[in-house]
Amino acid sequence: MTSTQTRSSGVLNGLSRARRGVGLGGRSEHAPRPPRRFSTRSITLTLLVIPSVVLVVLIYGYPAIYSVFQSLHDGNLVEVGEFVGLENYRIVLHNPVFWQSVEFTILYCVVGVFGSWVVGLALALLLRKRMYGRSFLKTLLLLPWVVPVVVTATAWKWLVATPSSVVPRLAEDLGLGQLLFLDSPGLAKTIVIAYKIWLSFPFMMLMASAALAGVENDLYEAARVDGASSWQQFRRITLPLIARSTYISWILMFIFCIGDFQSIYLLTGGGPVSSTSTLVVLAYETVFGNFQTGPGVAIGIIMTVVSVLVSVVLFRRIKKVQIS
């Protein structure tokens, strides 16, 4: 057996052990679980955490509970009003605009998360290669994430908003006709989602780059020796080894997407005809545009519940992935 073969078989063994949740940050095969006890250290740590927990409860807990209270009442921002039970939820669920917003929220989140992940991962893999000006390129690619949303959204709007904007004029010059990007529901959705992907891929790229840095080149070398193609290497080595980081980035991006108010509000305001209105935009418009506090808060509550459920599902997936 040559040294390369020995090394490769060792690596593949390690990889299969890793897939079974052994080594590489997972538990060792027969490591006993340490018995739980209240040590001085754990008590100290708990005491140190308490102020933060209290602060979080005060900042988030009280408003959250008050919001639930508001969603069950027919009031306004100042007064709670009369108790109406689930009437606000009934109103919201019978509103076709709500379901239109649900549909677009799902589309926005799914395409936003996976679109930005695909682009981010592709660029992270590309930037692993030795190339001229790599650092400069990395910095450049981070710009969409770094520049304030109000600036980038305004810039995008300036590019596409009116018939005399740059992109519509360019499209017309190319013989594509008069494309009114923010007047047509289909095109407006496309623009909003494209903007979100453009805005978010640097974050995904950073997450993927950090995860890829932990994957040793030896594994790829060994896989190449075993005759694995690039696609196989990507599918059987890269993806499993960065799975945990990927799930975390998905959760974070999902939270960013579902709570993203400013991008949509600045670009389209939720229009045309509410086609790009997500639940968070609808909630805002309902409370501050239509002065309907109860239904608006009810939308927020529904959104929160859904966000928590999706996050729980994804966290459970992470628990199953034993590779760090």
Place this chain on the structure above:
Amino acid sequence: MAGAAGVLPVLLEACGNSSSSSSGSGASGTLSLWDGEVGTGQLNTEAKKLVTAYKDGNLTGGYELLTGNIYEVIEAALAANKGPTVAGGYAYQAFQFADQGDIHYADNVVATMQKNGQYADYLPGLFPQMKTSKGYVGIPWGVDTRALWYNKSLLAKAGVGVPTDWASFLAAAKALKKIGVYGYVTAAASSNSAYGTHTLAAFMINNGGGMFDEQGNADCMYDRNVEAVEYLLELVKGGYVDPGSASYVDTDVYTELKNGKAGMALANPTIPQECGTDPVHGDLVVMSPVKGPHGDVGTIQYLKNYQMYTKTPSIAGSEKFMIWWNELFAGKKGFFAQGITAAVPVRKSVIALPEIQADPQLVKIIKEWVPVAKPESARYPHIFSGLATVDNGTAMVQCIQSILGGKTTATAALQTLQNGIQNYGASYKA
């Protein structure tokens, strides 16, 4: 444009800066006036000087310039048990806060104005609009009237006369299209726009319609409204409306008019200034109200007002302060004479001022448009808090956006509007 510096000493003298003219309650504290940006920025600067110099016994004046959503700011302040003594802002805000019990009704102020002759100086029909079953929620100081404007050079180039009715309006739009200009432009973006929803309401009112019936119930499917929307759809489908209108913000309307891309628009009284043209010799001219197919004329109008709040160091002091402050805006010694108030005056003595008469567009709006203008509650004669939900709200924006998209029918668009207004099950009656 003249500044307000010249008016300052006169007004300070008028406001009773001596303790002998105090409210007599012995109360002390600050009478705070909260306002958004009114007219030019210069007005707010001058207003602050005047208000902070106000003194009535132990009561002093305080001024707060609000940025962002005025309603939200006041609402938040009231929730924190703070807030203004007197505030300006949106047209329906006084009605909204009155419903919440935060408004001190202005009946005593109105009675005083009736005695001192100020009330009789107002254009007829304005004060009744401010009245609810509990009293007057505020004092009007001006109106924001939407009128139809045209570019006289473009119409001349197109070889067409100034529209007088819907048929000639359509003919003018067709003629403008032939010379490569859009007949009509508006702004219906989901944020930072209002002209689109104003167009919708104005054309309905122009045809004797309106979103509410005579009892104040939502009645969007009224046949006159259907006719109005069909007419708008005809303009859109004919290619006479600037195709960007559905996503334009209000400033885009000014840009399109300024650049000669569109020939006609429904806009506010200060559009020549917004477009940087001279209201006397410039191209932008206000037309006379156009007649609908049944001979009706009309447009939408917002009644600008100041309202008093219950949280005050002195009710009597508030009322006196309110009369003084209103005189600044609505009176002939006030800001209208300085040309820094972006609204239409509502006092006959102010309208007669040479400074106002010097603007032919403004005079035409006052003479021809204000008398036929109606609030958004039309056909119902009173304003009510529910209008705040309807005005430029989701339902109206959706409706006008679908019309400007041209892929709907009048009944479908209006049904969306009707459903949207009724959706939250709120009572829209006064």
